[in-house]
Amino acid sequence: MSDAFHRNRRVFLKRSATVGGLALTGLPDILRAQQAPPVIASDGVRPMASWGLQIGDVLADRAIVWSRPDKPARMLVEWSLDEDFRNAIMLRGPYALDTSDLTSRIDLAGLPADEQIFVRVIYEDLDSGKARSEPVSGRFRTAPRAGYRSGRRRDLRFLWSGDTAGQGWGIDLAFGGMKIYEAMRRTEPDFFIHSGDTIYADGPMVERPTTPDGSAWVNAFLDVVPEKLKVAETLQEFHRNHLYNRYDANVQRFSAEVPQIWQWDDHEVVNNWSDSKDLSEDARYSEKRVQTLIARATKAFLDYAPMRWQDQEESERVYRHIPYGRDLDVFVIDMRSYRGPNTANLQPEPGAETEFLGRTQIDWLKRRLDESRATWKVIAADMPIGLHVPDGSTRWEAIANGNNGPALGRELEIADLLRFMKRKHICNVVWLTADVHYCAAHYYDPGKAQFTDFDPFWEFVSGPLNAGSFGPNALDATFGPQVVFSKAPPAGGPVNLPPSAGLQFFGQVDIDARSKDMVVALKDIDGNEVFSQRLHARPCKGWGRDD
Numbered sequence: 106m107s108d109a110f111h112r113n114r115r116v117f118l119k120r121s122a123t124v125g126g127l128a129l130t131g132l133p134d135i136l137r138a139q140q141a142p143p144v145i146a147s148d149g150v151r152p153m154a155s156w157g158l159q160i161g162d163v164l165a166d167r168a169i170v171w172s173r174p175d176k177p178a179r180m181l182v183e184w185s186l187d188e189d190f191r192n193a194i195m196l197r198g199p200y201a202l203d204t205s206d207l208t209s210r211i212d213l214a215g216l217p218a219d220e221q222i223f224v225r226v227i228y229e230d231l232d233s234g235k236a237r238s239e240p241v242s243g244r245f246r247t248a249p250r251a252g253y254r255s256g257r258r259r260d261l262r263f264l265w266s267g268d269t270a271g272q273g274w275g276i277d278l279a280f281g282g283m284k285i286y287e288a289m290r291r292t293e294p295d296f297f298i299h300s301g302d303t304i305y306a307d308g309p310m311v312e313r314p315t316t317p318d319g320s321a322w323v324n325a326f327l328d329v330v331p332e333k334l335k336v337a338e339t340l341q342e343f344h345r346n347h348l349y350n351r352y353d354a355n356v357q358r359f360s361a362e363v364p365q366i367w368q369w370d371d372h373e374v375v376n377n378w379s380d381s382k383d384l385s386e387d388a389r390y391s392e393k394r395v396q397t398l399i400a401r402a403t404k405a406f407l408d409y410a411p412m413r414w415q416d417q418e419e420s421e422r423v424y425r426h427i428p429y430g431r432d433l434d435v436f437v438i439d440m441r442s443y444r445g446p447n448t449a450n451l452q453p454e455p456g457a458e459t460e461f462l463g464r465t466q467i468d469w470l471k472r473r474l475d476e477s478r479a480t481w482k483v484i485a486a487d488m489p490i491g492l493h494v495p496d497g498s499t500r501w502e503a504i505a506n507g508n509n510g511p512a513l514g515r516e517l518e519i520a521d522l523l524r525f526m527k528r529k530h531i532c533n534v535v536w537l538t539a540d541v542h543y544c545a546a547h548y549y550d551p552g553k554a555q556f557t558d559f560d561p562f563w564e565f566v567s568g569p570l571n572a573g574s575f576g577p578n579a580l581d582a583t584f585g586p587q588v589v590f591s592k593a594p595p596a597g598g599p600v601n602l603p604p605s606a607g608l609q610f611f612g613q614v615d616i617d618a619r620s621k622d623m624v625v626a627l628k629d630i631d632g633n634e635v636f637s638q639r640l641h642a643r644p645c646k647g648w649g650r651d652d
Contacts, residue, residue, distance in 0.1 A: 161411025249430030267539025271572025301370030343405035450514030543576035543593035554585025
């Protein structure tokens with residue numbers, strides 16, 4: 106990144122403390138110190154936006170800006186190319202009302218490409234019409250334009266990981282809160298992909314969970330978010346699971362500086378869900394109809410996610426394409442919404458039970474991959490391809506079926522996709538995922554596979570962000586995955602280790618504009634690198650073409 110970019114960033118961070126930049130160094134004392142739960146209340150007239158802001162789904166000319174006040178109010182958003190907001194443009198946003206748990210967003214359009222943008226969110230009281238909140242400040246850089254005629258190349262850096270506030274491990278103030286978010290912020294990435302399990306709606310917390318080594322862990326803010334004490338069933342309970350994470354100052358600072366690309370997995374609803382999930386034997390749930398939980402959880406997710414979904418071809422669609430200049434296309438896929446039931450996963454022919462992405466999404470992904478002229482195509486997946494992820498003793502939750510043989514069950518869908526990419530000469534495809542609560546690097550080698558009709562590729566696994574540590578999982582041989590690296594709890598030792606054990610991970614991807622090389626690093630909770638792999642881009646169709 107340029108020296109000018111870093112200078113502007115330092116100036117912004119310094120000045121945001123004096124312009125009411127809530128989500129950065131200008132946090133209220135109560136959130137900055139994280140010594141006591143914040144008192145979320147207005148002075149009777151002025152709204153407050155104590156949970157900061159989020160920026161998401163940034164393109165070359167637009168970006169989502171999200172925030173939340175403490176009372177019904179009108180959202181106002183200012184954006185500017187200078188940190189002093191001397192020539193700011195103010196836009197009227199939507200009303201923040203109870204129907205969305207007071208969340209609101211605006212899709213900023215007409216932004217200049219590849220420029221640093223400064224934003225402020227202000228809320229205007231609905232009754233007085235004049236009383237306004239203190240501004241909440243943020244900054245981001247728009248994406249470079251795609252296409253060989255209009256797009257200029259620059260180095261790119263982005264991160265990915267998943268699994269926040271899982272297995273009962275929440276915000277421990279003495280530990281420093283969800284401090285991996287601060288380690289990620291310090292890398293100064295262009296954006297971050299949250300690979301799913303953004304919340305754990307099915308993971309109740311207690312104030313003092315038991316740690317394997319007997320060390321202390323205290324979950325803060327349960328007094329102000331008591332919904333975390335049980336599984337989420339009502340819309341408000343799902344909403345408040347999302348709100349809980351935003352009490353963390355690290356999360357607030359991070360989301361005010363780093364644009365995000367969200368996807369979801371199972372814990373936004375309930376463990377291992379599909380629309381055929383049976384809750385009849387789960388005594389924790391009084392609402393036994395999983396479709397009701399899915400509907401409520403979906404609304405809560407879309408209310409809190411800084412993503413662009415309202416204008417999609419399909420209502421409530423999570424899968425989407427984020428172009429990022431000449432060298433990167435990100436394809437966000439949804440392995441949850443269109444799947445069939447979890448079964449033994451050994452069906453010899455495709456059918457309703459073998460669907461995982463679903464035909465419509467598969468066709469979309471094939472088409473977009475075939476159209477892409479970017480150097481690198483990143484598939485952001487919420488689950489790994491070749492790892493064993495069981496659902497009980499007889500069913501499988503992910504793609505692999507443990508058979509180590511020809512493609513069967515859900516593997517048929519992946520085999521079809523991999524075959525298509527080989528036939529169409531779609532190269533430089535990298536899969537990024539999370540879900541399994543440890544980090545790993547897998548090389549899929551057709552020379553060692555049972556299904557061989559594909560080009561070799563890499564899959565990198567990271568996580569968790571702030572959840573229990575597990576693993577490593579066994580590998581299925583169908584697509585020939587080889588473990589190049591993994592880091593997980595010691596074999597035979599305790600699992601569900603808290604974040605204080607240090608086994609929390611994120612991934613960092615750097616693309617060099619000159620060489621086109623991609624370097625993928627896996628980093629720990631403090632930002633220390635534990636593994637790195639350099640990938641050389643292969644020339645493939647579309648290189649040098651003027652789009």
